[in-house]
Amino acid sequence: MISLVLAIVSQNYIRPSVSNNDTSKCTSNINFTPSSNQDPARLASTSTNGELFPYSHTRLPQTIFPLHYEIYLHPNYAKLQTHGEIKINLSCVQATSFILIHAKDIDIQSVLITDFRQHPINVSKTLQNNYNDFYYIQMKESFQPDQNYNLEMTFISKISTEKLQGFYRASYRDMTGNNRYMYVTQFEAASARSAFPCFDEPGMKVTVSLTIVRPSGYQALSNMPIEDSIVLNTENNMVAVKFAKSVNMSTYLIAFAVVDYHYLERRQGSVHIRTWAPADKINYTEVALNASVKILPYYRKLFGIAYPLPKLDLIAVPDFSAGAMENWGLITFRETSLLYNPKVGTISNFERVVTTVAHELAHQWFGNLVTMRWWSDLWLNEGFASFVEYLGGNLAAPSLHILESLYMKEFIPAMQYDSYINSHPILQNVDRTTEIGALFDKISYSKGCCVLTMLQDYLNSTIFFNGLRKYLITYKYRNADSDDLWNSISSV
Numbered sequence: 481m482i483s484l485v486l487a488i489v490s491q492n493y494i495r496p497s498v499s500n501n502d503t504s505k506c507t508s509n510i511n512f513t514p515s516s517n518q519d520p521a522r523l524a525s526t527s528t529n530g531e532l533f534p535y536s537h538t539r540l541p542q543t544i545f546p547l548h549y550e551i552y553l554h555p556n557y558a559k560l561q562t563h564g565e566i567k568i569n570l571s572c573v574q575a576t577s578f579i580l581i582h583a584k585d586i587d588i589q590s591v592l593i594t595d596f597r598q599h600p601i602n603v604s605k606t607l608q609n610n611y612n613d614f615y616y617i618q619m620k621e622s623f624q625p626d627q628n629y630n631l632e633m634t635f636i637s638k639i640s641t642e643k644l645q646g647f648y649r650a651s652y653r654d655m656t657g658n659n660r661y662m663y664v665t666q667f668e669a670a671s672a673r674s675a676f677p678c679f680d681e682p683g684m685k686v687t688v689s690l691t692i693v694r695p696s697g698y699q700a701l702s703n704m705p706i707e708d709s710i711v712l713n714t715e716n717n718m719v720a721v722k723f724a725k726s727v728n729m730s731t732y733l734i735a736f737a738v739v740d741y742h743y744l745e746r747r748q749g750s751v752h753i754r755t756w757a758p759a760d761k762i763n764y765t766e767v768a769l770n771a772s773v774k775i776l777p778y779y780r781k782l783f784g785i786a787y788p789l790p791k792l793d794l795i796a797v798p799d800f801s802a803g804a805m806e807n808w809g810l811i812t813f814r815e816t817s818l819l820y821n822p823k824v825g826t827i828s829n830f831e832r833v834v835t836t837v838a839h840e841l842a843h844q845w846f847g848n849l850v851t852m853r854w855w856s857d858l859w860l861n862e863g864f865a866s867f868v869e870y871l872g873g874n875l876a877a878p879s880l881h882i883l884e885s886l887y888m889k890e891f892i893p894a895m896q897y898d899s900y901i902n903s904h905p906i907l908q909n910v911d912r913t914t915e916i917g918a919l920f921d922k923i924s925y926s927k928g929c930c931v932l933t934m935l936q937d938y939l940n941s942t943i944f945f946n947g948l949r950k951y952l953i954t955y956k957y958r959n960a961d962s963d964d965l966w967n968s969i970s971s972v
């Protein structure tokens with residue numbers, strides 16, 4: 481395939497851009513923290529109250545694991561803050577006398593710990609460390625292995641208007657020129673912790689039951705369908721919207737949105753697909769909706785596993801830092817990646833919508849169903865989605881001949897980026913969350929894509945896809961790393 485594409489492309493060579501995020505989908509929006517003059521070890525070991533912070537590692541300890549989050553969020557949309565409650569079911573695998581959880585810019589107001597008999601376990605001390613976003617809870621008695629516990633916290637978190645991460649407010653102009661707001665999340669890679677306290681590592685998968693309060697006249701969306709809505713009569717007809725319990729998933733894939741949008745809808749088998757946009761742009765989502773309806777059953781056949789959720793929402797976000805984000809069942813898009821106006825849109829605009837939809841739908845399997853154990857294996861998400869988007873995009877819009885552009889759009893930029901002194905291996909160790917953003921680059925996306933293309937050619941398509949199916953079936957709803965992929969393919 482490569483050599484055939486080479487012949488075609490060599491006649492039409494265009495100098496590629498090597499910008500990190502010019503066309504990338506679901507790029508992380510992590511901001512690099514400028515290197516501080518202060519010693520990192522000192523920052524990591526100092527609590528916000530000046531006390532010594534007793535935990536110096538950057539990753540969570542492997543002593544307790546969360547099983548389920550029950551989250552209640554009551555945003556004050558005028559004051560841009562959220563009063564929240566979270567109940568976490570915990571499983572202890574190794575005795576410990578402390579809980580370490582992520583929280584960023586969150587005011588934690590109360591902590592209650594109980595054992596499986598609902599007997600309270602007293603807390604002797606809590607400490608916060610801003611360097612690693614840790615909240616430390618020292619207990620008066622230890623958790624014991626093979627026992628389950630409950631952690632309940634109340635807190636106040638912020639709705640951001642400056643950073644496009646966490647739970648934030650975006651604005652747009654409606655058809656009458658009035659300014660309107662919508663509220664949405666962007667959690668990848670490590671911003672769920674700024675919306676609610678959580679074990680914010682991809683390997684700490686949980687089921688989630690979410691309730692969020694919305695104003696009347698707005699709709700609330702999340703990963704799962706709505707289960708119940710209750711009007712809070714005392715509060716200007718605000719509505720508490722409860723969503724169905726999710727499948728086992730990583731925190732960075734949790735999403736919710738509060739919008740006064742319109743939608744188009746279609747059924748694909750048992751899946752209810754909707755595309756969401758402001759009223760005057762809703763018809764521009766038709767290309768994305770049509771592509772989704774075609775691609776979803778194609779991936780089901782290609783990967784041997786059905787899309788596991790009952791619904792899929794694709795929503796345009798006016799202020800968005802990446803191209804799109806694959807949140808499970810609620811994919812968020814920059815407007816230019818979801819909306820296509822046939823009157824003024826170019827073929828390139830059309831292709832961007834189709835390939836971004838194909839990319840994000842691929843993530844529903846590669847990334848969402850099977851998730852990298854830690855960010856060092858990000859290429860398992862992005863290399864795969866970048867590779868599969870060509871297959872899905874080709875199916876949805878064969879007239880684009882996008883398979884023939886893979887060499888130009890992935891191989892050449894990857895080679896160019898790889899020639900820089902700051903290039904890195906596809907499998908790159910990262911430790912702190914501030915380092916993760918650097919991995920969302922041409923190496924993880926384009927070089928990852930090219931390696932998989934070469935592997936497919938080397939093994940042949942039948943063996944390659946049988947290996948992928950084995951990998952997905954073996955690790956579904958769980959985590960995997962690169963070795964797990966090689967072992968799955970090798971066994972086939």
Ligand SMILES: [Zn+2]
Pocket residue numbers: 505506507839843861862865
């Ligand atoms: Zn992606």
